[in-house]
Amino acid sequence: MNRKIALALATFVAAGSAFADDITIDPTPFQSTATRAQVQAELAAYKKAGVNPWSTTYSPLRSFVSTKSRAEVVGEYIQARDRVAAMTREDSGSAYLARHGGQPAATRIAAR
DSSP states (O other), X not given: OHHHHHHXXXXXXXXXXXXXXXXXXXXXXXXXXXXXXXXXXXXXXHHHHTOOTTSTTOOTTTTOOOSSOHHHHXXXXXXXXXXXXXXXXXXTTHHHHHHXXXXXXXXXXXOO
């Protein structure tokens, strides 16, 4: 009987330590980087343009116009798909980079 009570008590104590902690409140007061006039001017510009990026119906692609043809985009995709697949594999592209001598040419950055 004592074993059952001890086991129940140990289970209760272990479960009690799994509770989440209290929230942490940041004591630093918020300080805006924009003036009231700047915020109001930004709001007026959104209203004038008829675009509200915080709206649930906002679609940034509504007025998008591509400068490339479909064939150009498909060609770029085919050209880059092996490199992208290699860089997103389990080894994060290390085997690909070892075979191709470091960073891919498209992402190589050099200071001169």
